Amino acid sequence: MIVLDTRVAPEWVDYNGHMNDAEYARVFSQAVEALMVTLGLDEAGRTRYRYTLYTLETHLCYRREVHEGAALSVRLTLLDRDAKRLHVFFELLDREENVLATSEQMLMGIDQTSTRPAPFPSPVEAAVATLPTRSQGEWPDLAGRRIGLRR
Incomplete structure (x- = not known):
């Protein structure tokens, strides 16, 4: 799904x-905002539900x-989720769909009144259920990587 x-x-x-390395992060941040709009968490939705998403962790590969x-x-793929978290995988693509960079992220749903984690509001939960998913055995090759020197 292109977001x-x-x-x-x-x-x-x-x-x-x-493009500077920091700008790749900017584009992926804009992708999170676009995802929020898709989920009904645009400005009006954040106000209505008093709810937002925070990024807890990100792994960017150039x-x-x-x-x-x-x-x-x-492009977005939902790798996993629970009642208040989304494990997402973004691929930055050029016109020929070559992968330029990837960003794997853990997003947390936050109640804006308490500023504490909270389950997705029902309409947001329904929108999450429509996102393209892959089971762990079908994840993109660059998903689930860890940083380290190969020995």
Whole structure:
């Protein structure tokens, strides 16, 4: 499921002539915001439900360079979930659907009144149930990785 389409802005390009590493994180952050809209947690939904999502953890892998003006898409796969958390996997794609970067994230549902974790409101839960999922044996190759030196 594509959750975001954008382009590499001129101000995202660094002294090496390609998109700066921090800007990949920006695009994935925008993808989380787009996911929130999909789930009914746009500004009106956050106000109505007094509910939001926080990012608890992220693992970003850089795969390819991308240059100014390039068209980008972010594809979402839901890897796992419970009553208040989403384990998501985003792939940053170019026009030919080459994977430029990935971001695996754990998102937590938060009651804005108490600022504590809380189960998804019913309409949000219903929207979560429509997200594309994969069982652990079918995860994308880059999902579930850990950082470490191979010995």
